[in-house]
Amino acid sequence: MFDTTTMIKIVGSLCGSLLVLLLGNFVAGSLYQVGGDGHDQAYVIDTGEEDAPVDEEPAEQEPTGDAVDFGALLASADAAAGEKLFKACKACHKVEDGKNGVGPHLYGVVNRSVGSVDGFKYSGSLVAVVETWDADALNAYLENPKEYAPGTKMTYKGMKDVEDRANLIAWLDSLDG
Numbered sequence: 001m002f003d004t005t006t007m008i009k010i011v012g013s014l015c016g017s018l019l020v021l022l023l024g025n026f027v028a029g030s031l032y033q034v035g036g037d038g039h040d041q042a043y044v045i046d047t048g049e050e051d052a053p054v055d056e057e058p059a060e061q062e063p064t065g066d067a068v069d070f071g072a073l074l075a076s077a078d079a080a081a082g083e084k085l086f087k088a089c090k091a092c093h094k095v096e097d098g099k100n101g102v103g104p105h106l107y108g109v110v111n112r113s114v115g116s117v118d119g120f121k122y123s124g125s126l127v128a129v130v131e132t133w134d135a136d137a138l139n140a141y142l143e144n145p146k147e148y149a150p151g152t153k154m155t156y157k158g159m160k161d162v163e164d165r166a167n168l169i170a171w172l173d174s175l176d177g
C-alpha cells in the first residue's frame with residue numbers, strides 16, 4: 001500500500017496538472033475568442049431591401065425646394081451627364097418603350113401620366129400624390145422617393161444633388177424627341 005508521502009505526491013501532481021490545464025484553457029480562450037464586438041458577422045441575411053445601386057458621390061446636401069428654381073436648372077442642364085447618371089436607375093428601369101423591368105419603362109416619362117404603363121403593377125402610392133410626371137414632380141420624387149410617395153415600391157434611396165436630378169431629367173426628356 002502507499003504511504004502518506006506517496007499519496008501526497010500523487011494528489012499534488014494531479015492538482016498541478018489540473019492547474020496547468022486550467023491556465024492553458026484560459027490563455028487559449030483569450031487568444032482565440034470568436035464573436036463579440038468588433039468581429040465580422042458570420043453571415044448576413046439578405047432581405048433584398050438594400051439592392052438599390054448607390055450613388056458614387058457621398059451625399060452632399062444641397063439646398064433644395066424653394067431656394068432653387070428647378071426650371072432654370074433644367075434649362076441649362078447637361079443631358080449627356082444625365083445619361084451617365086441613369087446608371088443609378090438601370091438595375092430597375094429601361095428606357096425602351098414598353099420594356100418593363102423591376103420598375104416601369106421610362107420612355108417618355110417626362111410629362112407622362114403617373115402610373116400609366118400597361119402591364120406594370122404599381123403600388124398605388126404614386127397616383128395618390130401626383131397626376132403627371134412634370135419636371136418638378138420628378139425632381140421631388142427622385143430626391144427622396146419614400147418621402148415623396150410613402151409606400152412606393154421603388155426602393156431607390158434618392159439622388160441628393162439637384163443638378164444631377166436636372167441633368168438626368170433633361171436626358172430622360174430628350175429620349176422621345
Ligand code: HEC
Nearest residue numbers: 088089092102103104114115116122123152153154155156
Ligand atoms: C431598385 C429598383 C429601382 C431603382 C434603382 C429605381 N427605380 Fe424607379 N421605380 C421602381 C419601381 C418598382 C417603381 C414603381 C413604383 C410604385 O409603383 O410605387 C418605379 C417607378 C418610377 C417612376 C414612376 C413611373 C410611372 O410610370 O409612374 C419613375 C419616374 C421612376 N421610377 C424613375 C426612376 C429613376 C429616374 C431612377 C434612377 C435615378 C429610378 N427610378 C431608380 C424601381 C426602381
